[in-house]
Amino acid sequence: MTLFIEQCLNGVQFGLLLFLLAAGLTLVFGIMDLVNLAHGSLYMVGAYFAATFAAWTGSFVLGAVLALAATLLVGMAVEVVVMRRLYGRDHLDHVLGTFGLILFFDELVRLVWGPEGLSLPLPWWLNTSVTVLPGFDYSAYKFSIIVVSLAVAVSLYLLVMRTRIGMLIRAGASNREMAGALGVNIKLLFTLVFGLGAALAGLAGLMQAPILTVQIGMGENIIILAFVITVIGGIGSIRGAFIAALFVGVVDTLGRSYLPDLMRVMLSPNAAATAGPALSSMLIYLLMAVVLVVKPEGLFSASSK
Amino acid sequence: MSALLQIENLAKRFGGIVATDDVTLAIASGELHAVIGPNGAGKTTLIAQLAGQLAPDSGRIRFSGEDISGLPMYRRSQLGLARSFQVTSLFLDLSVLDNVALAVQAQAGHSFRFWRNARGESELREPAQGALERVGLAERAYERAAGLSHGEHRLLELAMALAGKPRMLLLDEPMAGLGPEESARMVTMLRALKAELTILLVEHDMEAVFALADRVTVLVYGRVIASGAPSAIRANAQVREAYLGEQEAGHG
Amino acid sequence: MNARLDLRNIVLAALLTALALLPVYAALTHNLFLLTLFTRIVILALAAVSLNLILGFGGMMSFGHAVYLGIGGYAVGILAFEHINSGFVQWPVALAASALFALVIGALSLRTRGVYFIMITLAFAQMAYYVVAGLARYGGDDGLTIQKRSQFFAPLNLTDKTQFYYVCLVLLFASLYLVWRLVNSRFGLVIQGARSNDTRMRAIGFPTYRYRLVCFVIAGTLCGLAGALLANHTDFVSPAMMYWTRSGDLIIMVVLGGMGSVAGPVFGAVALLVLEEALSGITEYWQIILGPLLLLVVLFARGGIDGLLASLSLRLKIMAKVRA
Numbered sequence: 001m002t003l004f005i006e007q008c009l010n011g012v013q014f015g016l017l018l019f020l021l022a023a024g025l026t027l028v029f030g031i032m033d034l035v036n037l038a039h040g041s042l043y044m045v046g047a048y049f050a051a052t053f054a055a056w057t058g059s060f061v062l063g064a065v066l067a068l069a070a071t072l073l074v075g076m077a078v079e080v081v082v083m084r085r086l087y088g089r090d091h092l093d094h095v096l097g098t099f100g101l102i103l104f105f106d107e108l109v110r111l112v113w114g115p116e117g118l119s120l121p122l123p124w125w126l127n128t129s130v131t132v133l134p135g136f137d138y139s140a141y142k143f144s145i146i147v148v149s150l151a152v153a154v155s156l157y158l159l160v161m162r163t164r165i166g167m168l169i170r171a172g173a174s175n176r177e178m179a180g181a182l183g184v185n186i187k188l189l190f191t192l193v194f195g196l197g198a199a200l201a202g203l204a205g206l207m208q209a210p211i212l213t214v215q216i217g218m219g220e221n222i223i224i225l226a227f228v229i230t231v232i233g234g235i236g237s238i239r240g241a242f243i244a245a246l247f248v249g250v251v252d253t254l255g256r257s258y259l260p261d262l263m264r265v266m267l268s269p270n271a272a273a274t275a276g277p278a279l280s281s282m283l284i285y286l287l288m289a290v291v292l293v294v295k296p297e298g299l300f301s302a303s304s305k
Numbered sequence: 306m307s308a309l310l311q312i313e314n315l316a317k318r319f320g321g322i323v324a325t326d327d328v329t330l331a332i333a334s335g336e337l338h339a340v341i342g343p344n345g346a347g348k349t350t351l352i353a354q355l356a357g358q359l360a361p362d363s364g365r366i367r368f369s370g371e372d373i374s375g376l377p378m379y380r381r382s383q384l385g386l387a388r389s390f391q392v393t394s395l396f397l398d399l400s401v402l403d404n405v406a407l408a409v410q411a412q413a414g415h416s417f418r419f420w421r422n423a424r425g426e427s428e429l430r431e432p433a434q435g436a437l438e439r440v441g442l443a444e445r446a447y448e449r450a451a452g453l454s455h456g457e458h459r460l461l462e463l464a465m466a467l468a469g470k471p472r473m474l475l476l477d478e479p480m481a482g483l484g485p486e487e488s489a490r491m492v493t494m495l496r497a498l499k500a501e502l503t504i505l506l507v508e509h510d511m512e513a514v515f516a517l518a519d520r521v522t523v524l525v526y527g528r529v530i531a532s533g534a535p536s537a538i539r540a541n542a543q544v545r546e547a548y549l550g551e552q553e554a555g556h557g
Numbered sequence: 558m559n560a561r562l563d564l565r566n567i568v569l570a571a572l573l574t575a576l577a578l579l580p581v582y583a584a585l586t587h588n589l590f591l592l593t594l595f596t597r598i599v600i601l602a603l604a605a606v607s608l609n610l611i612l613g614f615g616g617m618m619s620f621g622h623a624v625y626l627g628i629g630g631y632a633v634g635i636l637a638f639e640h641i642n643s644g645f646v647q648w649p650v651a652l653a654a655s656a657l658f659a660l661v662i663g664a665l666s667l668r669t670r671g672v673y674f675i676m677i678t679l680a681f682a683q684m685a686y687y688v689v690a691g692l693a694r695y696g697g698d699d700g701l702t703i704q705k706r707s708q709f710f711a712p713l714n715l716t717d718k719t720q721f722y723y724v725c726l727v728l729l730f731a732s733l734y735l736v737w738r739l740v741n742s743r744f745g746l747v748i749q750g751a752r753s754n755d756t757r758m759r760a761i762g763f764p765t766y767r768y769r770l771v772c773f774v775i776a777g778t779l780c781g782l783a784g785a786l787l788a789n790h791t792d793f794v795s796p797a798m799m800y801w802t803r804s805g806d807l808i809i810m811v812v813l814g815g816m817g818s819v820a821g822p823v824f825g826a827v828a829l830l831v832l833e834e835a836l837s838g839i840t841e842y843w844q845i846i847l848g849p850l851l852l853l854v855v856l857f858a859r860g861g862i863d864g865l866l867a868s869l870s871l872r873l874k875i876m877a878k879v880r881a
Binding site (some may be wrong): 013092103220224286299 | 618665669671677750788801849
Binding site (some may be wrong): 306356358377378379380382384387388390394395396397398399403406407408410411416417418419420422423424427429465473488 | 739741742743745749756757758760768826
C-alpha cells in the first residue's frame with residue numbers, strides 16, 4: 001500500500017514538473033501564437049547551468065537561482081534574436097525555425113560542456129526523507145519538487161488572473177493590435193512572456209537534474225510529453241495544462257509501475273516482458289488518441305485560462 | 306409554387322449574442338430573394354447555416370423538400386445548393402481556370418483518379434471555360450488567382466459558384482468592395498442568371514437589391530422584421546426606421 | 558502539363574543523369590565511400606519525396622514521417638531475424654505495415670489542424686518508437702542486425718553495392734514519376750485545393766478528409782519502401798530511425814529542396830547530405846552551422862533550392878527578353 005502511495009506521489013511530482021514545462025509552451029502559443037519546438041532546449045540549458053553553477057558556488061540553492069536567472073536571460077535573448085522574426089508566420093515556419101534552434105543548442109552545449117553529461121548531486125539536507133504520512137516516508141527532494149511546483153503554479157495563476165501584468169498578458173492575447181494601440185509595449189511584453197516560459201522550462205530542467213542525468217538531448221525526450229499535455233489540455237489553456245499534466249504524470253508513473261505486473265498475470269512471461277514496457281510507454285499516447293477522438297480541440301478551449 | 310428552400314424556425318446563439326432568432330423563410334423556385342439588414346444583423350451567419358458551415362442550435366432547413374439540416378457542406382453543394390463567400394475565398398495559388406475547374410470537378414463524379422492529367426480533361430476544362438466566359442474572365446484563365454483585382458475576385462467567386470451547375474445560389478455580398486462600373490456589370494450578370502437559377506442574395510447595395518429582387522426580407526438582430534415585395538418593403542415604416550433610415554443618413 | 562525547357566528542368570535532368578552515372582565514376586576513382594554515401598542519399602531522397610506529397614502538395618505538416626522508415630525497416634529486419642529472407646515477402650509486408658499504420662494514424666490525426674496535427678503526428682511516431690524500443694526479442698534499444706539482405710531472383714543480388722544502388726535509383730525515379738502523375742491527376746488537384754483552401758473545397762462539394770487520408774496512406778507506404786531499402790543498406794535497424802528528430806531531418810530536406818515541385822526533395826536530400834559530409838570534414842560541430850542555416854532558409858529562402866532556381870530562371874527569361 002505504501003508503495004502505491006509512493007508511486008502516486010511520484011506521479012504527482014512528475015506531473016507537476018511536466019506542468020512547468022507545458023505551461024511555458026502553452027503560454028507562448030496562446031499569447032504569441034508561436035510553436036516553440038526548442039522549448040526543450042531551454043529545459044536542457046537550465047539543467048546544465050544548474051549543474052555548473054552549483055559546482056562553482058558549492059551551493060545547490062545558489063546554483064539553482066543563478067541557473068534560473070541565466071535561463072531567463074537566454075530565453076529573452078532567443079526571443080529578441082530569433083522569435084521576433086517568426087511571429088505572424090506560418091506554423092510550419094515556426095516548427096522548422098525552432099527545430100533549427102534545437103540543433104544549434106544541442107551542438108552548442110556539446111561544444112561548451114562536452115558530449116558526456118553532467119551530474120547534479122543533492123545537498124545533504126535534501127538527500128533525506130520526510131514523513132509525509134504516519135509511517136510513510138517520502139524522498140525529501142521529490143517532496144520539495146512538489147511543493148515548489150505547486151507554489152509556482154499558484155503564483156502563475158495569480159500572476160495571470162490577478163495582476164496588472166497578467167491583465168496585459170491576457171489583453172495582448174485576445175487582441176494584439178488593440179493592446180498595442182492602448183500603449184502596451186507589446187514587444188516588451190512578448191519578450192517577458194517568452195522569458196517567463198524559458199524560466200519555467202529551466203526550473204523544470206534543474207529540478208529534474210538530480211534525479212535524471214543532465215545530458216544533451218534530454219529536452220527532445222521530454223518535450224514530446226509536454227506536447228501531448230498541451231494537446232490534451234487544449235492549447236493556450238494553463239488550467240488545461242495543469243489538469244492534463246497531473247493526469248499524464250500519474251497515469252504514466254502508475255502505468256510503468258503496475259502494467260508489467262498486470263501483464264505478467266494475464267500473459268505468458270515472454271509476452272509480458274515485451275508487452276509490459278511497450279504498453280506502459282504507449283499509454284499516454286493512447287490517452288491522447290482517445291481525447292482526440294472525443295474532443296479534437298483538447299479538453300479545455302483556449303479562451304479559458 | 307412550392308418552395309425550393311424552406312427555412313423553419315432557425316436559431317443560433319454565440320454565448321450571449323443571438324445571431325439568428327427564430328427565422329422562418331420560404332424561397333420559391335426561380336425567385337431572386339434578397340436579404341438585407343444593418344451590419345451585425347446575422348446575414349452571413351444565416352448563409353453559413355444554410356450552406357452547412359455552421360450548425361444551427363435549432364430549426365430545420367429543407368431543400369427541394371429534403372431535410373438538409375444535418376448534412377455537411379460538401380453534401381449540400383452536391384445536392385445543388387452553391388454558395389459564394391463575402392470575404393473572397395479562392396485558391397489563390399492556383400490558376401483562375403484551376404479554381405473554376407475544381408468546382409466543376411466536385412460535381413463530376415469521384416476524384417479518386419490518380420493517373421490521368423486532370424488539367425487535360427475536357428469534361429472539366431470546358432465547363433470551367435464556359436463559366437469564366439459567363440462572368441467575363443476568360444482571358445485571365447491561366448493567371449494565378451492571386452494576381453487578379455478585387456473586382457475580378459468577386460467575379461471568380463461567382464464563376465465558381467456557377468461551375469457546379471447548381472439549382473440555387475447563396476450569394477453573400479457579391480458586390481462587396483466593387484466600384485460603380487463593376488457593380489453595374491455584376492447586376493447585369495445576376496439579372497441574366499435569374500432566368501436559370503433560384504438565388505438568395507445578401508447585399509448592402511440597395512440599388513442592386515431593388516433592381517433585382519422579386520422579394521425582400523429584412524433581418525435586424527437576427528430577426529425577420531419584414532418580408533415581401535420590394536415596393537412594400539420600401540414603404541414599411543419599421544424597415545425605414547431600422548435600416549433604410551441609416552442608408553439615407555449617408556451610410557454608403 | 559508542359560515540361561518546358563527552363564533552368565529548373567535542366568538542372569534536374571543534370572542531377573538525375575549525374576546520379577545515374579555515379580557508380581561509373583565511383584568505380585573509375587575507386588571511391589567506394591562515394592557509392593555508399595549516394596545510396597543513402599537516394600534512399601532518403603525517396604523518403605523526402607514521399608513526405609513532400611503530404612507536406613508540400615497537401616499542406617499536412619506531419620512531424621512523424623520517419624516512423625515509416627522504421628516500420629518498413631523493421632518489417633525487413635524482423636522477418637530476416639525469423640529467417641524469412643525473401644524480398645518478395647519482406648517488401649510487401651513492409652509496404653502493407655506502413656500503409657496500415659498510416660491509415661490508423663491518419664484517421665485519427667487528420668481530424669485536427671495546424672499545430673495540433675504537428676504535435677499529434679509527432680507523438681504517434683514517438684509511440685511507435687517506444688513500442689519498438691521495448692521489443693526485447695528484436696534488439697530493443699540496441700537495434701537489430703540483419704544477417705542477410707532481401708533475397709530476390711538471381712542475378713539480382715542486393716549485396717552487390719552497385720546493383721543495390723541502381724535498385725534504389727530506379728525506385729526513386731519510379732516514385733518521382735508516380736508522384737508527378739499523382740499531383741496532376743484529379744486526386745492531386747483535390748489535395749492541392751484542400752491545402753490552398755480547405756473550407757472552399759468542402760463548400761464546392763469535396764469531402765476533403767477522405768482524400769487527405771488516402772494521400773497520407775500513399776505517402777506513408779512510399780516511405781515504408783524507403784525504410785525497407787534503408788534496412789538493406791545499413792544491414793541494421795534500430796528504433797533511432799524513428800525518433801522524432803529524424804522526421805525533422807526529412808522535413809529539412811523537403812524545405813531545403815523546395816516544397817513546390819515533385820523533385821525538389823531530391824535537391825534537398827543531395828544538398829543536405831553532401832553539406833553534412835563537407836561540413837563534418839571541417840568541424841565536428843557542424844550542426845552548429847546547420848541549425849542557423851535552416852533558420853535562415855526558413856526566413857529568407859522559403860522556396861528552397863527549387864524556389865531559387867525558379868527565380869533565377871525568371872530573371873534569365875527577363876534578361877533574354879530585354880536583349881531581344
